[in-house]
Amino acid sequence: MMLYIAEKPSLGRAIAAVMPKPQHKEQGCIRLANGDVVSWCIGHLLEQAEPEDYDPQFKKWQAAHLPIVPEQWQLKARKGCTTQLKLLKQLIKQADQLVHAGDPDREGQLLVDEVLAWAGASHAKIAATQRLLINDLNPAAVSRALAQMKPNNDFKPLSVSALARSRADWLYGLNLTRAYTLQGQKGGYKGVLSVGRVQTPVLGLVVRRDNDIADFVSKSFYQVLAHLQTETGEPFTALWQPSIACEPYQDEDGRVLVRELAAMVQRKITNQPAQVEAVERKQKKQAPPLPYNLSTLQIDAARRFGLSAQQVLDCCQQLYEQHQLITYPRSDNRYLPVAHFADATKVSQAIAVNQPELQGAVQAADLNRRSKAWDDSKVEAHHAIIPTVKQVALSRLTATEQKIYQLIATQYLAQFYADAITDEVRATIMIAKGVFKALANTERVAGWRVLFRKEEVSNSKGAKVTDDNTDVAVQTSLPALIVGQTLRSLQGELLEKQTQPPKHFTDATLLAAMTGIARYVTDPAIRKVLKETDGLGTEATRAGIIELLFKRGYIQRQGKQILATLTGKALIAALPESAALPDMTAQWEAALTAISQRQQSYQQFMAPLLESLQQMIVQAGQSVPEGLPQGQTLSAGRAKRRITRKGYRKNTSPYEKRDRVRLAAK
The missing domain is CATH 1.10.460.10 (Topoisomerase I, domain 2)
Known part of the structure; x- marks a missing residue:
């Protein structure tokens, strides 16, 4: 008899669903038509013993007892888990072959390994145990995982x-x-x-x-913005870059603290000739963001929807266990096995059904394009969180589940979109012996960014300056400047700002x-x-x-x-x-x-x-x-x-x- 031990009942049921039928369901296990059995833990069935379990005198807290360090570590049954432990012990004894089906992380590895050791499985039986790694509860994925089992000993370091x-x-x-x-x-x-x-x-x-x-004590600092114009009347702005001589008047972050210094620069550059000292043009490519792991998903959901980390995790568990719409959610990995690329069409079709808002995004995706996310060398026990091929009616999901699913699906679809390409132009301008800088970023190819337009803040017209005076004046476009070109500084603008607390x-x-x-x-x-x-x-x-x-x-x-x-x-x-x-x-x-x-x-x-x-x-x-x-x-x-x-x-x-x-x- 082969015994499969899952981490929890839902995973056990998913394994049994692809096994020989008819099946007989019992309390704590499912017996298959071929004589094999699927059973499960309920999370950790065992926990570390209490200090008083080692010595009754430790029940009273006394400084003289510290530090308490067990000579021989002990585990004990967690409250309410005795019945399932007894069943597993009996099944382990009867089994000819064991299959470890804990979740694909270090806790999932340990909690089943602990049960095998606690139940007194022989060294030979433990050595022959197979490891079943399931990241997706849909039947096709479970069947594929069953065909790719590995020796459990390979995962001993994780345990x-x-x-x-x-x-x-x-x-x-x-x-x-x-x-x-x-x-x-x-x-x-x-x-x-x-x-x-x-x-x-x-x-x-x-x-x-x-x-x-x-x-925190706020303090004033000052910047100077030059309003410039080309010979043909094209306007733009540039920000003053204080020289080394200004260091005595700056703080540790390079901000000018003396108003008189900034005011003097403002006066000096008003109605003065200017010259283009340098122009640097670059084309920048930005690859699509990788699919989510749990932390990046929680961070994005918190920023966009105000959800707590626990709310996101709970929602993901529902999408994974109840709806089977996403893969294993507690992943720390953002890459995918190369073999999963073959499922791109089926996954995308499921996304179009499950989230109608993304039908256009699915149609525009180039499913022959493979991003850097597919990389076997960076995938270990589990992979990034992505949608599955399961299709469900949108009405079955809560509003929060729909939001989280859409985030995961959009991030997955981004892998089939072109890189975003931006033309960047940096210009250095000399005015009255002072250095001023300007920057323009112009989008050439939107690429994957079209998927995230709703979340992006539209660019404001004109210049915007950050609180760090080493930054340049950023604008959506600059005139076609060339080195040596003569300009006119129409006026200088003094900007007074306040340092902000964290x-x-x-x-x-x-x-x-x-x-x-x-x-x-x-x-x-x-x-x-x-x-x-x-x-x-x-x-x-x-x-x-x-x-x-x-x-x-x-x-x-x-x-x-x-x-x-x-x-x-x-x-x-x-x-x-x-x-x-x-x-x-x-x-x-x-x-x-x-x-x-x-x-x-x-x-x-x-x-x-x-x-x-x-x-x-x-x-x-x-x-x-x-x-x-x-x-x-x-x-x-x-x-x-x-x-x-x-x-x-x-x-x-x-x-x-x-x-x-x-x-x-x-």
């Missing part, structure tokens, strides 16, 4: 990286939460100070941004900060390493981390803005800087990626972690947090139960349950 992450989060979150909660109690604080290696740096980003805004985070910008965390890393060496492999959290957990901070009362919304609460600010103030900065957790993510790619071992990751944890526990005991708000908050037990066990909606998906367990320690 090891997830195991290392799970244990490290347990060690870090549990020990530091206890350490700082106990110290907070010494200062009269009655609640739990929850610390996590991901949630705390994310909170730190928000707190520091809020503090920067609160401490903006509060929104869902889109906070997600972007989490995915591009290298920008916020203080150590230059770490920043350099993380430019390609950075990120706070994973594609699957970032939305949950943000929601977790809301639930714990550390951040709040004001319209689209995300701000820290008094509790959140006080917590960050109480922690050492290293706990609130992204450096450490960014290093963790890089190390976990290295483990999954066989470039680092489990031991190489855990050994330095245990050493630094001991030091952080000592540091925590050396000071009592101050400034925390007083009042009743969740107890330790209630906080954990609320996060990891209770409060599920009636139809909460196995994904959400899986993520809540995982996020509890973060």
Whole structure:
């Protein structure tokens, strides 16, 4: 008997749908006509044991116990999962061949591997286990995946990286939460100070941004715009570029702070001859944007529709599981297997049916054109999020589901459109020995941009100048200038502007900060390493981390803005800087990626972690947090139960349950 173990019931049903019939459905599994069985997990069936499971004395929080480090790690059945675990154990024992059908990510790999080990499967049976990777729940895609199974041992590093992450989060979150909660109690604080290696740096980003805004003092700076005219009367504008001699009057960003200096330049260039010093013409090509991964989809949806990261993720799960309209949504990849190019016609036809607004876009697409998105060398366990060949009536989708599907479909169709081509002209003008610059961008070929016209802001006529005085004056067109040409500076215009504080985070910008965390890393060496492999959290957990901070009362919304609460600010103030900065957790993510790619071992990751944890526990005991708000908050037990066990909606998906367990320690 061959046993297929899926991550969740919906995936199990999708596998069974293409298997021999008739089938017999039982509680927790489906028996196939040929004697094989399809069963499933419900997200994580197992979870890390509690400290008191190792030693009853750990149930009481005491500084003398810290750090708590298990000598032999233990897993236990998650509440409500005992029956399914028992069934799987029985089926694993009976099976001649096992097929691992967890989702194609590191958590999906680990949660089935854990069950196989917990059930006591023999080494031979585990060694012979096959890996089934499904990114699309439609029957044709599932059948194709079944024909392309691989040895499960090939994915062992992915499982090891997830195991290392799970244990490290347990060690870090549990020990530091206890350490700082106990110290907070010494200062009269009655609640739990929850610390996590991901949630705390994310909170730190928000707190520091809020503090920067609160401490910001606006100052005036000045620019000079020259209004120019050619001999034939063609007008355009150019922006003054301060010389080295002006540096004493500029700030660190090159902005001129002395009005008298700018006013003098304004007077000097009014009604003066000018000459074209240089003209540079370039043709710029811009390839279509790659298909979405989860983070880029969440960022775009937040910017365009004001949706939270969690709303986008929940919507994607519906489109994937219930409607089967998109491929696996928790992907961190933006590329596609070359084999998928053959499905372009069927996918495009489905888009035209599912989203009538895109029928014209489908008709105009060149389905023989292949963008750089199709690249086998950049596809691993999962690929970009794209539409499937499934066709459904538009009325079956909610308004939000329609919006998200249209985003995904439009991004996919863009792969079959030409590059956007722009003619760029930069001109350098000399006026009264001063340097002025102008820039014009003229669209030559719209290409894929025609798909996004509704989202684009129409170009304004004339010039626009940014707050950085090193920029040029940008306009839609420039006269046909040539080097040495004589012009006339009709008048100089003095522009007085105010420096602006940074903006509060929104869902889109906070997600972007989490995915591009290298920008916020203080150590230059770490920043350099993380430019390609950075990120706070994973594609699957970032939305949950943000929601977790809301639930714990550390951040709040004001319209689209995300701000820290008094509790959140006080917590960050109480922690050492290293706990609130992204450096450490960014290093963790890089190390976990290295483990999954066989470039680092489990031991190489855990050994330095245990050493630094001991030091952080000592540091925590050396000071009592101050400034925390007083009042009743969740107890330790209630906080954990609320996060990891209770409060599920009636139809909460196995994904959400899986993520809540995982996020509890973060």
